[in-house]
Every structure is written in C-alpha cells, then in structure tokens.
Amino acid sequence: MIKSLVLGAGGFIGNHLVSRLKQNGHFVKGIDLKHPEFSETSADEFIIGDLRDPRICAEHVTSEFDEVYQLAADMGGAGYLFSGENDFNVMHNSGMINLNVTDCAIKQGIKNIFFSSSACIYPKENQLDPLNPNCEESSAYPADPDSEYGWEKIFSERVYLSAMRNYGLNVHIARFHNVYGPFGTWNSGKEKAPAALCRKVAEATNGSSIEIWGDGEQTRSFLYIDDCLDGVLKLMNSDFEGPVNIGSEEMVSINNLCKVILKHANKEATLHHIEGPIGVMGRNSENSLVKERIGWEPKISLAEGIGKTYDWIAQQVDKNKVDLSVSVEKGNG
Ligand code: NAD
Numbered sequence: 001m002i003k004s005l006v007l008g009a010g011g012f013i014g015n016h017l018v019s020r021l022k023q024n025g026h027f028v029k030g031i032d033l034k035h036p037e038f039s040e041t042s043a044d045e046f047i048i049g050d051l052r053d054p055r056i057c058a059e060h061v062t063s064e065f066d067e068v069y070q071l072a073a074d075m076g077g078a079g080y081l082f083s084g085e086n087d088f089n090v091m092h093n094s095g096m097i098n099l100n101v102t103d104c105a106i107k108q109g110i111k112n113i114f115f116s117s118s119a120c121i122y123p124k125e126n127q128l129d130p131l132n133p134n135c136e137e138s139s140a141y142p143a144d145p146d147s148e149y150g151w152e153k154i155f156s157e158r159v160y161l162s163a164m165r166n167y168g169l170n171v172h173i174a175r176f177h178n179v180y181g182p183f184g185t186w187n188s189g190k191e192k193a194p195a196a197l198c199r200k201v202a203e204a205t206n207g208s209s210i211e212i213w214g215d216g217e218q219t220r221s222f223l224y225i226d227d228c229l230d231g232v233l234k235l236m237n238s239d240f241e242g243p244v245n246i247g248s249e250e251m252v253s254i255n256n257l258c259k260v261i262l263k264h265a266n267k268e269a270t271l272h273h274i275e276g277p278i279g280v281m282g283r284n285s286e287n288s289l290v291k292e293r294i295g296w297e298p299k300i301s302l303a304e305g306i307g308k309t310y311d312w313i314a315q316q317v318d319k320n321k322v323d324l325s326v327s328v329e330k331g332n333g
Helices: 012-023 054-060 087-108 148-167 194-202 224-236 254-265 288-294 302-332
Strands: 004-005 025-034 047-049 069-072 113-118 171-176 211-215 243-248 270-274
Touching: 004 012, 012 025, 012 224, 047 171, 054 087, 054 224, 069 087, 069 224, 087 113, 113 148, 113 224, 148 171, 171 224, 194 211, 194 302, 211 254, 224 243, 224 288, 243 254, 243 288, 254 302
Parallel strands: 004 025, 004 069, 025 047, 069 113, 113 171, 171 243, 211 270
Antiparallel strands: none
C-alpha cells in the first residue's frame, strides 16, 4: 500500500486530495493547524501541528512515506493577499514551512515530493492587458510578481529545485491557477472570487446589486477541484519536475463570472463596482507544456463547476440563516 503524507490536509485542496488518495487505496496521514472546516477528514491519521516548527516537521516528515504533498501555506483570496496587511506573515510563515519541509525531506530521503506553487509568481508587467496575459512557464523570469505571496512561491520553487539538484530530491512543482469547488472557504475573509461571488449571489434577492471589486474587467481562469487533483496526481506519477501550470484556459472577466453564477442561480441583479484589491488585470493558464509533458488538461467547464460550487455555497448560506435564527430564538427565550 502506498503511504502518502499530505501537509495542509485541513485546507481546501489538501482535504480533497486526502479523499482522492484514500479512494485510490493509499494510507494517508494529514497534518495541518486545523481540521477541515466543512467535512470530516478521510485521512487514516490526522495531526494538528505547526509546520513552521522544525521539530514538528522532523517528527512527521519521515522516510516511512513514499510520497509527500506539500500544500500548507498562509493563503487567502485577494482581500487577504493583496491588501498588504498580511505581507510579512505570508512570506515568513510559508517560507519557514517550505525550508523546514525540504530540510526534512532531504535528511529522510523522501522519494517523491509535490509542491504547490502559484500563477501569482508570473511578472506583473505580462499581465497588464486583461485580454492578452502571458503566463507561459518560461515567462517567469526576470521575476517580478505583484505580491509577496508570489515572491514567496517563486523563492520556494527555487528551494525545491536546488534540493533536487544538490541532494537528488525528486520534486514535482505545479503552479495552480485559481482552484475552486465545494468545501472551500466562502465567508472567512480568505475566500477567493468564485466563492465570494457565489455567496453574494446566494444572499441576493432578485433586483438587488452585487458588489464587485474594481471595474470587473480583470480576467482570470478558474480550475475545478476534480480537474486540479487529476493534474496533481498525473504530475506526481510522472518523471517531470516542472514547474508547470495546472489551470484552466477558459479565461473570463470577473463581471462575466458573476453573470455565469447569476444564470445558474436563475437570479437577476445589477453589478455594483467598488474599490478593492484586485491584483493583476489579466491572468490565464497556458497549458501547452503540461499537455505535452504529462498529457493533462481540464475536463470540467466553468459553467459546470460553478453550478456545483454555487449549489453547495447556497446550502451553507441557508444553513447559516437557520443557525442564526435558532440562536436568536434561544437568546430571546
Ligand atoms: P488553504 O488555505 O485552504 O489550505 C492551506 C492549509 O495550510 C490551511 O488549512 C492552513 O491551516 C494550513 N497551514 C497554514 N500554515 C500552516 C502551518 N504553519 N502548519 C500547518 N499547516 C498550515 O489553501 P488551498 O486553496 O487549499 O491551497 C493549497 C495550496 O495551493 C497552497 O499552498 C496555496 O498557496 C496553493 N495554491 C492554491 C490556489 C487556489 O486557488 N486554491 C492557487 C494557487 C496556489
């Protein structure tokens, strides 16, 4: 039986990955600062631990595992990453995790390690035109990401790649582009655009307005979680180290993303543009390399993935309303 260790197993992608690895018959141990928020973990063993602490890493990142998936990071949506308020924590916390993990992986002779990097590493000047962003892997240098989050990721890519060159660590690096789906954070302040807009639409009544940060013409692509997991596993089981894009090429403006959600919800609302952190003006995955090297491409359209995500978030919004009214009733009683 393959033994897998998932770091960041309480997070959105980590929790889904644990379930997929269990379905595939692996023994899975997960580590995180917290349990998954919206479901029980399927891991055989789940440790609450802080990977910034080298002793925690040394205790759990051990040679008994055939493979390690490193997804733990201080992470959030635009409101968290681009406001500037969390810059030091993002760099320091995630940097420490990756330095500790590579150190232990080298010492323990880990055979196979996956690192989740991000499309946020790409230079900001290549992403000024919303209709023609350039996110080819080869465009990453000279580096000039638009956020400290992106700088930490490109630094850590280099930490993993140098561990590979100097110590023979077998690494696989994916640059994820906006992964979304059910069981992701939707009202914590760390939610990303698809979850935030699904929540706003679920809360809206017909004829009300939906707030959008910026003019809404900024473009992105969004990858449904099941496609993301297919890509991660294909990359991990290949002999390709990357870094490689794992994203969707179905680019959409934030205004149009909102319209896709409204259509699925069968609601009408006006879009109200307000000031807010928006990141770069354009970003889209470029999948030539990933198709060529590991034969992966996404299968789930934006409309289909958004439908599944909206239905789950709408349920959460309803559940919250019920919980709130029960606690008000109890308070009144
Ligand atoms: P997430 O925030 O849901 O998961 C990250 C997990 O790491 C969290 O559960 C968090 O508690 C855990 N963590 C943070 N600090 C830790 C510490 N010191 N010790 C132990 N655990 C710690 O994020 P996600 O969306 O699941 O993303 C997973 C990975 O993929 C992250 O590295 C992220 O940067 C990367 N990524 C995600 C996306 C996306 O769209 N979701 C895009 C690009 C890159």
